[in-house]
Amino acid sequence: MNTGKPISITIDGKVCKSTFGKTILEIARENDIYIPTMCYLTKVQPIASCRMCVVNVEGVEGMILSCQEKAVDGAVITTNNRELYQERQNIMKLYNVNHPLECGVCDKSGECDLQNKTMEFNVDQQHFTARDQHRPVENWGHVSYDPALCIMCEKCVRVSTEITGDEALKVKFGGYSSTIINVKQEKNYASLGEAAAVCPVGALVSTDFKYTSNAWELTKIPSACPHCGGGCQMYYEVKHDRIYRVTNTFEFSNLCGAGRFGFDYANEGAVKDPKVFERAVEAFRKADSVIFSNQTSNEEALILQKLKEKFGFKLVSHEARAYQRFMNAYAQITGKHLYGGDLKTLSQSTAVIIFGSRINNDSPTVKYHINMASKWHRARVIYMHPMEDAEIKNIVTQFIKYEVGSEEGAAALLAHALLEDAELPKTLRASLDDLDIGNLSAESNIGEEELEALKKSLLKKHGFSLVVGSDLYTHPRAEQIAKLVALLEQYAGFNVICVPPAGNAMGISLVCDLDDETEGYTVGYNAQADFTLSALGDGDIDMPAMNQQEGTLTTVDKRVVPMNVALPYGGYVLNDIANALGERAEYTIDYTKVLPEEKGFKAVEFDALEDYFDTVGNEHRGYLLKVQKVSVRRALEEVEELQAYDGAVIYRCDPVEQFSPFTAKSRLLKDEAMLLGSQQFATVTKLQEGDVIEFEVDGVSFRRVFKIDTSMKGTIALNPTFDMGLSASLLSSYRFSRLVHKKTNNENIGNNDE
Ligand code: SF4
Ligand code: SF4
Numbered sequence: 003m004n005t006g007k008p009i010s011i012t013i014d015g016k017v018c019k020s021t022f023g024k025t026i027l028e029i030a031r032e033n034d035i036y037i038p039t040m041c042y043l044t045k046v047q048p049i050a051s052c053r054m055c056v057v058n059v060e061g062v063e064g065m066i067l068s069c070q071e072k073a074v075d076g077a078v079i080t081t082n083n084r085e086l087y088q089e090r091q092n093i094m095k096l097y098n099v100n101h102p103l104e105c106g107v108c109d110k111s112g113e114c115d116l117q118n119k120t121m122e123f124n125v126d127q128q129h130f131t132a133r134d135q136h137r138p139v140e141n142w143g144h145v146s147y148d149p150a151l152c153i154m155c156e157k158c159v160r161v162s163t164e165i166t167g168d169e170a171l172k173v174k175f176g177g178y179s180s181t182i183i184n185v186k187q188e189k190n191y192a193s194l195g196e197a198a199a200v201c202p203v204g205a206l207v208s209t210d211f212k213y214t215s216n217a218w219e220l221t222k223i224p225s226a227c228p229h230c231g232g233g234c235q236m237y238y239e240v241k242h243d244r245i246y247r248v249t250n251t252f253e254f255s256n257l258c259g260a261g262r263f264g265f266d267y268a269n270e271g272a273v274k275d276p277k278v279f280e281r282a283v284e285a286f287r288k289a290d291s292v293i294f295s296n297q298t299s300n301e302e303a304l305i306l307q308k309l310k311e312k313f314g315f316k317l318v319s320h321e322a323r324a325y326q327r328f329m330n331a332y333a334q335i336t337g338k339h340l341y342g343g344d345l346k347t348l349s350q351s352t353a354v355i356i357f358g359s360r361i362n363n364d365s366p367t368v369k370y371h372i373n374m375a376s377k378w379h380r381a382r383v384i385y386m387h388p389m390e391d392a393e394i395k396n397i398v399t400q401f402i403k404y405e406v407g408s409e410e411g412a413a414a415l416l417a418h419a420l421l422e423d424a425e426l427p428k429t430l431r432a433s434l435d436d437l438d439i440g441n442l443s444a445e446s447n448i449g450e451e452e453l454e455a456l457k458k459s460l461l462k463k464h465g466f467s468l469v470v471g472s473d474l475y476t477h478p479r480a481e482q483i484a485k486l487v488a489l490l491e492q493y494a495g496f497n498v499i500c501v502p503p504a505g506n507a508m509g510i511s512l513v514c515d516l517d518d519e520t521e522g523y524t525v526g527y528n529a530q531a532d533f534t535l536s537a538l539g540d541g542d543i544d545m546p547a548m549n550q551q552e553g554t555l556t557t558v559d560k561r562v563v564p565m566n567v568a569l570p571y572g573g574y575v576l577n578d579i580a581n582a583l584g585e586r587a588e589y590t591i592d593y594t595k596v597l598p599e600e601k602g603f604k605a606v607e608f609d610a611l612e613d614y615f616d617t618v619g620n621e622h623r624g625y626l627l628k629v630q631k632v633s634v635r636r637a638l639e640e641v642e643e644l645q646a647y648d649g650a651v652i653y654r655c656d657p658v659e660q661f662s663p664f665t666a667k668s669r670l671l672k673d674e675a676m677l678l679g680s681q682q683f684a685t686v687t688k689l690q691e692g693d694v695i696e697f698e699v700d701g702v703s704f705r706r707v708f709k710i711d712t713s714m715k716g717t718i719a720l721n722p723t724f725d726m727g728l729s730a731s732l733l734s735s736y737r738f739s740r741l742v743h744k745k746t747n748n749e750n751i752g753n754n755d756e
């Protein structure tokens with residue numbers, strides 16, 4: 003009620019000003035006052051299992067847990083005295099019961115909370131013992147669990163529940179035999195890497211990293227994850243030109259499995275061959291078009307833009323272009339060049355609508371924040387999509403299935419339902435009132451009762467988020483859909499996030515003046531073309547992978563964040579080619595300070611970009627894009643007749659934690675690229691499990707083994723593209739397409755619409 007009201011408390015004699023709603027521990031940390039903790043993890047709700055954080059509050063009997071006690075105005079607090087010290091020392095003695103202090107063989111040695119606090123509280127011998135139990139180490143795939151080292155702080159369980167939402171880890175209670183169990187071992191969730199990251203001891207560790215290096219021998223290189231567009235904070239931990247592991251500032255930020263385990267994609271062994279370089283320069287000189295993938299930093303995008311301005315070629319990047327068009331139309335309603343939403347507000351929502359994205363696959367970090375809203379605020383989560391997703395069933399409170407292709411109708415129904423009482427400009431009100439709701443309902447297959455139920459989810463007055471994704475950007479009516487979505491930000495106060503496609507699509511869309519299609523002689527940058535520059539090492543000239551170069555990325559939170567060089571690279575970079583073509587920049591990062599200010603970038607040198615979280619978790623990573631005003635054109639078009647997608651349909655969608663040929667290269671993220679469909683899909687297509695089929699999308703040929711997934715329903719199959727190498731960048735159409743295929747096990751069954 004009074005949350006946010008200013009208060010003043012005294013801690014150890016220091017007057018601390020803060021706001022009501024914060025715990026004593028939070029206020030102490032804001033004021034650089036140290037209170038020891040063992041089970042506290044800032045990013046989850048207080049666990050309150052260790053008692054290390056005890057303090058005395060004047061006038062209150064006994065010891066108080068500072069991690070869960072909210073401070074009241076005027077409180078006088080003591081964080082340390084003889085009695086508190088002894089309490090903490092006793093706790094440490096208890097922790098050390100049967101926790102072998104043979105740290106030399108433990109993976110966590112050198113960065114272990116138990117080790118540190120054992121020394122801090124002067125526990126130099128094991129005072130108590132309990133009967134030894136035989137509890138073998140369990141290998142859970144990406145992570146391994148050693149029950150003998152577990153101090154039952156429950157941090158891992160909370161991360162698995164409150165943050166990543168895989169809900170794999172649980173506590174099995176039983177006194178001294180209490181243990182953590184993995185109830186979803188068969189899934190081998192890579193997201194459990196995040197649970198291992200928060201383990202204060204060596205109980206839950208990365209199976210791959212285990213026993214490979216001492217923590218103190220590794221150099222930490224701060225960077226940002228380039229995979230899904232989330233741009234999560236990370237460190238490459240490196241020794242002898244090899245990445246041993248990826249870690250993060252786990253107290254405040256998160257990494258999905260792709261960020262944590264998909265780090266070994268560098269272009270190794272590249273060398274400088276002047277003849278090849280000359281050919282590359284020549285290729286740019288004569289290029290009619292340049293096509294490039296999303297695995298391109300803001301600075302590289304600017305280099306390509308400058309070359310376009312100089313040579314006049316077409317500049318193409320399909321996903322970024324689709325996103326650019328969508329956002330340009332969106333801005334016509336809101337008058338701002340960026341969407342208004344952010345992840346923190348998303349995690350605090352009381353209701354979240356997901357529309358046009360298989361969010362668990364498309365953006366793990368966005369899914370995590372939706373999960374947080376669900377767990378912390380019991381948010382209603384409404385998932386609107388043509389396919390159900392079994393992986394997010396645990397948080398979805400309403401699934402609204404619409405017909406493939408009917409996104410414009412679905413968006414119109416949504417706007418109509420949610421803006422019923424909103425004050426709109428006359429023309430917009432007229433457009434919404436003129437909608438033929440019955441017809442749209444019938445065509446999209448969204449019932450009025452479903453929309454009524456959705457409206458009931460928004461009973462609270464505020465705290466609504468809307469997350470939209472790539473299904474909408476690639477839709478033939480993307481611009482109209484963008485405007486309908488934007489109405490909800492502008493007139494219904496939704497925290498809207500238009501999730502950028504994977505990689506740096508958002509940055510590219512802001513930096514480049516993109517064209518729709520290539521023509522003539524084409525140069526490709528991480529895209530297949532007449533002359534190909536490739537960071538996969540399979541093109542006409544080598545380029546550095548993202549972890550071999552400096553530059554910035556633009557994140558889903560509209561932040562420009564730095565990436566640093568983790569591994570050496572011996573070949574040429576795009577900047578070398580640009581210089582040979584008349585540009586003048588010693589380093590690629592010379593472009594950081596000249597990224598377009600009219601698109602919200604700031605004139606800041608790369609080396610001046612900050613990259614850390616402060617002690618209370620404020621993010622100092624690069625800078626936030628500045629919102630630019632754009633002129634509005636608040637008009638809607640008529641909703642077009644919906645195109646029907648009968649029969650079998652394929653949906654361009656990678657498996658969870660796969661995003662590109664670069665994650666595909668990862669040793670630890672091995673995944674098979676198969677066409678995954680339901681039994682119903684098999685029946686409609688007359689396919690059997692194991693059949694090999696061939697089909698084309700946007701001129702790219704696919705050859706897939708078909709596999710039945712019993713958790714799926716309906717006649718849409720998932721077609722991954724992460725294994726398609728540089729040809730994946732050529733895909734440009736709507737994410738759903740009708741399957742017209744040829745079976746290759748000798749029998750030609752023709753196309754499915756016969
Ligand atoms: S495995 Fe680690 S994080 Fe999980 S309860 Fe045990 S000590 Fe805590
Ligand atoms: S893939 Fe996305 S969610 Fe995962 S760590 Fe990278 S940026 Fe974050």
Ligand code: FES
Nearest residue numbers: 050052053055069
């Ligand atoms: S930190 Fe408060 S009980 Fe553990």
